[in-house]
Amino acid sequence: MRLEVDIRKTLQSGDRRFELEAAFSSLDDLTVIFGASGSGKSLTVQAIAGLVTPEQGRIAVDGEPLFDAAQGVNLPARARGVGYLFQDYALFPHLTVQENIGYPLKKGWHFNLRPEARKEVAEIMESFEITHLATSYPAELSGGQKQRVALARAMIKKPSILLLDEPFSALDSMLRHRMRMELLEIRQRFAVPLVVITHDPADVEVFGDTLVVFANGRVEEVSSRKKSATPESEGWREKVCWRAQWKKEQLAAHRFVPA
């Protein structure tokens, strides 16, 4: 996968002004966008999905431009072929689990799904182990179940890329670890590249083959696991992933002795 992003966007609200100037590219199938809240990482991913329109720049997946201000290209969200996992999943509360998952397959104004679409829904529910929840409503599901349903709904149309906005922040830490492993499996099974927004260092370790660090609306650092990660470098990856180790080594080197 090749993801190229180079965009500018200004948000104005009263006398508060936020300027986003994001430029990065990733060749890896696992990309983490890391940064504090308000650093512009969510806005960037919303721009990739087509939910916000940048003023300038270009967004391309595998060389296909989704947005290109210079050429006047701006595909609507529905035509971008991206999957998106919302932070709190955005499962439609008035539809059951199977209706939620089948939602993207409903083309006409018919009341029911076509038989082949129904089969597709049944298959994906099987593979996400949520068949027993088919007729439940989102309000009746636990956090982990909601996430599986949301993932199944995002994957049923085979998106070219799956964007995840803080996917584990709503889960407790035990479940968080399990869902990370499940997400890796899904990535493998569907061969879909992932772009994960997070402020959790543990996600960087698992999903950060390419790490993009945001701060104050700008990309501060881009690093690939393959190239960098030399012990000497003091980039974000080292600080984030091996901070404790790094701190211990530094302290050891200075032969820190408490007074």
Next chain:
Amino acid sequence: MPDLTPLWLTLRIASFATAIAFVFAVGFAWLTARFTFWGRDFLDAVLTLPLVMPPTVLGYYLIVVWGRNGWLGSWLNAHFGISLMFTWQGAVLAATVVSFPLLFKSARAAFEGVNTEYEQAARILGDTELRVFFRITLPLAARGLLAGTMLAFARAMGDFGATLMVAGNIEGRTQTAAMAVFDAVQAGDYTLANTLVVIMSVVCVAILVMINKLAGRGRAGR
């Protein structure tokens, strides 16, 4: 058995009025709830005006616009040879205007209560704007819309002033239940007055109870 013609006429007028008000109210409510544009607050104020103005003043405005010599009325008269004045269709017009703000306000609140993230999710899942509206926004706002519709229907049923100005009080043609009660009391026909008053009261209480039920279930479901 007292003559119940005014009651059937009232139901017919209120039904048409509510249906027309629904279409316009939902359109304007969606516009003001989902978009920020210059003059939005002013538009909202103008659309809410019938709620606070005396019905006779509203009726007067309607005559100015739709009367035989009014802005739209003269055009209607010249091109189609019709006039709404002193017809039951005129009463529908008056009832539409007085009930509109109740539907508009409820609908706007209902649309504003729908999290826009659901609409965004639907767009990403392949929906056009029209489909987002009919498959997500409208169903999620349905409870508030239904409550507003019932409130508007109750208001349309009970109008007196605006309808009197526009459609008059012609027995059997434009005399609604509210006017029939007035006439019956004037004429000392308390059997008719009591019958109409009891029926109207029961209908209105039933509507309000249903609205409360809807609102209560709405809270529990969230």
